[in-house]
Amino acid sequence: MQLSVIKKIRKYLRIYAILFRFGFIFSTTYRVSFFIELLVEIGYQIAFILFYFVIFNNIKNIMGWNFYEIMFLTGLNIVTSELILGSLYIFNLRRLPEKIKNGDIDLILVKPINSLFYLSLGIPYFSAFVSIIPGILLMIYSYNRLNLPLNFFAALVSIFVLINGFILAFSFSIILSSLSFKYINTYTIPLIAEKIILYYKDRPHQVYQGILKLVFFIIIPVVFVSSIPSYILIKNIVWNYVMVSLFLSCIFFFIALKVWEIMIKNYTSASS
Amino acid sequence: MDEKTIVVKKLSRIYKVHLKKEGVKASLKALLHREYKYIDAVKKINFTINQGELVGFIGPNGAGKTTTLKMLGGLLYPSDGSIEVLGFTPFDRKEEYLKKISLVLGQKNQLWWDLPVIETLNLQKELYEIPDEDFKQSLNELCTMLEIKDVLHQQVRQLSLGQ
Numbered sequence: 503m504q505l506s507v508i509k510k511i512r513k514y515l516r517i518y519a520i521l522f523r524f525g526f527i528f529s530t531t532y533r534v535s536f537f538i539e540l541l542v543e544i545g546y547q548i549a550f551i552l553f554y555f556v557i558f559n560n561i562k563n564i565m566g567w568n569f570y571e572i573m574f575l576t577g578l579n580i581v582t583s584e585l586i587l588g589s590l591y592i593f594n595l596r597r598l599p600e601k602i603k604n605g606d607i608d609l610i611l612v613k614p615i616n617s618l619f620y621l622s623l624g625i626p627y628f629s630a631f632v633s634i635i636p637g638i639l640l641m642i643y644s645y646n647r648l649n650l651p652l653n654f655f656a657a658l659v660s661i662f663v664l665i666n667g668f669i670l671a672f673s674f675s676i677i678l679s680s681l682s683f684k685y686i687n688t689y690t691i692p693l694i695a696e697k698i699i700l701y702y703k704d705r706p707h708q709v710y711q712g713i714l715k716l717v718f719f720i721i722i723p724v725v726f727v728s729s730i731p732s733y734i735l736i737k738n739i740v741w742n743y744v745m746v747s748l749f750l751s752c753i754f755f756f757i758a759l760k761v762w763e764i765m766i767k768n769y770t771s772a773s774s
Numbered sequence: 775m776d777e778k779t780i781v782v783k784k785l786s787r788i789y790k791v792h793l794k795k796e797g798v799k800a801s802l803k804a805l806l807h808r809e810y811k812y813i814d815a816v817k818k819i820n821f822t823i824n825q826g827e828l829v830g831f832i833g834p835n836g837a838g839k840t841t842t843l844k845m846l847g848g849l850l851y852p853s854d855g856s857i858e859v860l861g862f863t864p865f866d867r868k869e870e871y872l873k874k875i876s877l878v879l880g881q882k883n884q885l886w887w888d889l890p891v892i893e894t895l896n897l898q899k900e901l902y903e904i905p906d907e908d909f910k911q912s913l914n915e916l917c918t919m920l921e922i923k924d925v926l927h928q929q930v931r932q933l934s935l936g937q
Contacts, residue, residue, distance in 0.1 A: 517900050524897075528888050531929075609884045611849045613901050614872035767851040767865075770789060771844055 514619065525593075525626035536629060543633035547580050550704075551640070565708035572706070574644035575732040579704045580637030582664075582728050586671055586699060588630025594622050595675055595692040599682040605772025618762050622676060648736060659744060660735040666747035667727035671699050673754035674722060680758075680765040703727040723750050778858075780823040780846065785855035787816040787841050815841040818855065847877040873902055885930045892926045 529536050554576060558569045567575065598621060601607045610620050678695035682688050702718055707725035710718045718725050726747045734740065793809045794800070816838040823829050833839050844850040845857060848864035848871070857864055862871035885894045899909045917923040925937050 513900070513903065517897070520897050520900060524886060524889060524893065527893070528886070531888050608844070608849055608877075608879055611867065612847050612872060612875070612877045614869040614903075615901055616869075617867065769850065771849055 514616075517615065518623070521624055522626050522628075525628040525631075529628035539629040540632060543584070543629065544636055547633070547636055550580075551576060565706045567706045567708075570644045570647045571732075571736055574641055574648070574736055575706065575728060576704070577637045577640030577642075577644060578664075578732050579728040580640065581634045582667070582671075582703065583700055584630040584634045584637065585668070586675075586727075587696075588627040588633075589623055590672060590675055591692065591696050592627040592630065593625035595679045595696070596689075598679055598692060599687060599689045602682050602769065603687050603772070607769070608771055611769075617766065618676065618759070622672070622679075645736070650736060653735070656735050656739055659739050660731045663726055663734060663744055663747045664731040666751040667724075667731060669751040670723050670747070670754050671703075671727050673751070673758035674699065674724075676758040677754075677761050680762045683765040684768040686770075698722055699724055699727070703729065705729065707733070719746070720750070723747075723754070726750070777825040778822050779825045779827075779860060780821070781856075781858040782819060782821050782842075782846075783856045784818045784820060785816055785842070785845065785857060786814065786818050786853045787838070787845060787850060788853040789813045789815050816845070816852075843877065847875060848872065849877075883930075887931050888929060890927045890929055891933075894930075895926075 529539075551573070554569070554572055557564070558572070562568070564572060601621070607617075607621060610624070611617055613620070675692070675695045679692040681691050685691070699722075702722065703724035707718070707729040710725065726743070730740075730743050730747065734743070789812070790810050791813055792804075793811055794804065819838075819842065831839055831843070841850065845852050846859060846864055848867045851865050860871065860874055862868055864871065885891060895913065898904075904912075917926065922937070925933060
């Protein structure tokens with residue numbers, strides 16, 4: 503049993519490595535397009551950082567986060583945004599409604615591979631993976647400016663919550679996007695999921711109070727993608743958050759698998 | 775006694791189709807209220823195919839041949855009835871099952887447009903977990919037979935239609 507699970511994980515890792523290589527070859531085939539995409543992404547990141555420069559010219563902190571703490575969060579936010587866009591959205595979920603409408607997923611469904619894996623992560627967008635570098639540099643720079651000692655334990659806990667955050671973002675995206683199987687031609691559904699995740703994950707989680715706290719901690723738990731992992735690393739470990747992130751990621755992942763399983767039964771293919 | 779490879783019982787597939795009338799007015803009306811009809815693409819069919827049998831599946835246009843094949847391949851979920859192929863229920867789409875079947879679909883291309891042909895073949899090798907030696911042998915045989923060795927490293931979009 504264990505051996506077959508290990509074998510399967512190895513198979514999927516091998517396949518993802520090939521698909522990642524395909525993404526690289528594909529992106530670099532068209533040089534001009536590759537560099538334009540990189541410039542656009544980096545330009546967007548600079549605009550985002552400038553926004554905080556302007557804000558911090560007028561205030562000292564945002565909900566207890568000083569300038570460099572916010573910059574660290576921004577760095578991690580760039581990394582998580584690019585990873586979510588590059589692995590899950592740009593070539594995958596954004597195109598899912600069209601593939602369903604045209605019956606293009608026939609060829610994927612007939613392959614001996616998990617359909618959810620292939621349709622959600624199957625075509626990585628390589629430019630996005632390169633665009634995480636400025637985010638990492640910003641994180642390192644901000645961490646140094648904060649003069650914090652290296653805390654490996656906090657780093658491990660932070661990575662753990664970050665992984666749960668990715669599982670939550672993935673699951674939420676799948677729950678919404680898989681509705682495309684039932685409601686054909688709904689290009690906006692994956693876009694709604696994408697915008698909600700990217701827009702609401704980029705700020706300190708303390709800004710969400712009252713009903714919004716319930717929404718962004720439990721119903722659409724995007725605070726676990728960037729803010730809480732940053733908080734754990736640069737401020738302190740809040741075990742309640744760690745446990746909630748683990749609990750929610752299990753629940754959301756299970757729901758996502760079930761919703762996908764139910765929705766894919768509505769697939770009608772197209773004439774061929 | 776022959777071993778039953780495919781067993782289909784009372785298999786049905788119903789499509790819900792939106793009746794779309796022509797014109798802008800009809801399209802506007804359809805935003806608020808639309809009519810549907812239900813088409814029995816496949817209606818309670820039964821058949822059994824034994825191991826080793828070679829069967830042709832023929833019928834007029836719209837008879838439900840492709841729909842039946844897509845249900846056998848696990849692409850479509852049946853509205854009613856049951857299918858068993860090699861002991862598997864196709865729509866469960868177990869990897870062990872999908873490794874054993876193949877489905878040729880017209881107008882569909884599984885090659886990656888911007889990559890050399892060999893890259894997609896290497897991906898298929900991993901998907902089907904084909905051992906290196908078997909893969910090389912089959913590739914050599916087919917390339918020699920079809921005289922396509924030269925195009926293996928060419929980008930798919932640069933191939934001619936015939937190639």
